[in-house]
Amino acid sequence: MKxxxxxxxxxxxxxxxxxxxxxxxxxxxxxxxxxKYHLVRYCGLKTTTAEKYFLKLEKAGYIQSRExxxxxxxxxxxxxxxxxxxxxxxxxxxxSEIE
Amino acid sequence: MTNSDQETQKNQVEKDSKDFSSTKNDQxxxxxxxxxxxxxxxxxxxxxxxxxxAIFLLQIANLVFVIVNPPPGPTQELTFSRIVDMTAPLIxxxxxxxxxxLNFIFLLSWxxxxxxxxxxxxxxxxxxxxxxxxxxxxxxxxxxxxxxQNLKHMKMMxxxxxxxxxxxxxxxxxxxxGILAEIGIAISGVPIPRPPLVLYVLNxxxxxxxxxxxxxxxxxxxxxxxxxxxxxxxxxxxIDELEL
Numbered sequence: 046m047k048x049x050x051x052x053x054x055x056x057x058x059x060x061x062x063x064x065x066x067x068x069x070x071x072x073x074x075x076x077x078x079x080x081k082y083h084l085v086r087y088c089g090l091k092t093t094t095a096e097k098y099f100l101k102l103e104k105a106g107y108i109q110s111r112e113x114x115x116x117x118x119x120x121x122x123x124x125x126x127x128x129x130x131x132x133x134x135x136x137x138x139x140x141s142e143i144e
Numbered sequence: 145m146t147n148s149d150q151e152t153q154k155n156q157v158e159k160d161s162k163d164f165s166s167t168k169n170d171q172x173x174x175x176x177x178x179x180x181x182x183x184x185x186x187x188x189x190x191x192x193x194x195x196x197x198a199i200f201l202l203q204i205a206n207l208v209f210v211i212v213n214p215p216p217g218p219t220q221e222l223t224f225s226r227i228v229d230m231t232a233p234l235i236x237x238x239x240x241x242x243x244x245x246l247n248f249i250f251l252l253s254w255x256x257x258x259x260x261x262x263x264x265x266x267x268x269x270x271x272x273x274x275x276x277x278x279x280x281x282x283x284x285x286x287x288x289x290x291x292x293q294n295l296k297h298m299k300m301m302x303x304x305x306x307x308x309x310x311x312x313x314x315x316x317x318x319x320x321x322g323i324l325a326e327i328g329i330a331i332s333g334v335p336i337p338r339p340p341l342v343l344y345v346l347n348x349x350x351x352x353x354x355x356x357x358x359x360x361x362x363x364x365x366x367x368x369x370x371x372x373x374x375x376x377x378x379x380x381x382x383i384d385e386l387e388l
Binding site: 051056060079102132139 | 282291
């Protein structure tokens with residue numbers, strides 16, 4: 046993979062992690078995590094692309110998913126793991142130029 | 145880069161991660177996701193507009209002077225080399241001014257993006273509070289997107305800074321030649337007309353400002369290159385972990 050591809054992939058990964066962390070912080074309904082549909086919207090990705098990254102992130106232990114019922118439907122909610130949070134915090138730190 | 149160098153740098157990335165984890169309590173605002181244009185950035189924004197514009201206007205005055213006032217001594221043939229010699233500082237400083245202005249334009253655009261980023265907090269809250277299958281057409285901008293746009297700009301500016309630093313060496317040599325000519329040591333057969341006092345003083349100030357700017361720029365990119373290397377290692381580590 047070329048460095049430009051690393052960059053594109055990392056951009057998506059960090060955006061996903063940020064979306065989950067923001068939802069966990071901003072959630073006013075005590076529903077921990079973010080619904081898959083909202084996360085895809087936040088990232089601005091096609092669903093198929095987003096799902097590919099969600100699977101990879103979950104397999105690597107960055108995020109977790111759980112199913113919840115919503116009326117007669119089942120929705121998927123994503124939360125972040127300590128590893129995912131650590132990876133994202135490091136990214137934010139280096140880009141915020143905090144020494 | 146050798147394998148041992150890569151290993152050392154990878155270890156440094158991991159060390160930084162661990163160091164950060166142990167000190168995260170000292171930096172509680174890290175994930176507030178609220179960016180602000182700091183006072184130093186505002187000052188830099190203002191200076192990056194004023195300085196290039198002032199230098200640009202000064203060079204227009206220099207150009208007028210060069211055209212209107214012939215060099216001392218008998219009239220000499222206007223050859224290409226003479227034209228270049230007389231307008232060299234002008235060209236150099238205009239080039240630097242243009243690059244300074246490019247930076248200013250980016251900073252202005254950057255400030256707007258930061259404002260948009262900060263203002264989307266309520267939109268995000270509204271989205272996650274809504275139905276799980278509904279959302280409006282809001283396009284969000286993430287911290288990662290802002291960071292990478294900044295990185296892209298900085299990489300471009302780095303190339304420009306290499307060009308300007310090369311040009312500045314030529315410019316410094318030209319200044320030295322002018323000083324030697326002032327004290328009576330001629331380097332070439334082209335006499336340099338002495339500008340009016342006002343222009344002379346303004347040019348001297350502009351030269352000092354540019355020299356300081358070049359030094360600051362060199363120090364900044366030296367530090368920034370190290371940061372870029374860290375980011376690249378971090379990216380590779382992440383990609384390897386995710387097996388992408």
